[in-house]
Amino acid sequence: MMRVVPEAGDMTKVALKARAYLPSSGVQPNSDIASVSYADGTLIVLIACSREQNDVSGLKITFPDVDGFRLLDEVDLVRYWNSSDFPCGSHLLEVLTGGWGMEENTLQGFEHTRREWLVVTGNACLSAFCQAEPELAEATWKFQV
Secondary structure (H helix, E strand, O other), X not given: OEEEOOOOOOHHHOOOEEEEOOOOOOOOOOOEEEEEEEEOOEEEEEEEEEEEOOEEEEEEEEEXXXXXXXXXXXXXXXXXXXXOEOOOOOOEEEEEEOHHHHHHHHHHOEEXXXXXXXXXXXXXXXXXXXXXXXXXXXEEEEOOO
């Protein structure tokens, strides 16, 4: 569904409202996106949550039939963290309002309904447009220099 947004370009009205999709277990400051892989419409994001010597523990998030994604440093998303409805402590959020989708709607001057997800780490963060719920799995691997 698309409709014209009257105040196109006014980013001051963009505020994030999201819900934690995973239980809030805390996002460690040194957690990071270890890899991003995209092929045939499927996006796979590997999050490094902790490391003990050469053993890395994390999370594998698979977005089937993804419509778009972007990866940014968490500093570029301060306006999200400062939103009163930002749920802290979860590596995966479902964006309910605001976010990248609303930013694009505002900038483009029309509204396009999308389901948006936000992968949160202590460093890089990733937004994805995907109608389906992501598949989640624990992941472990050896750290390589």
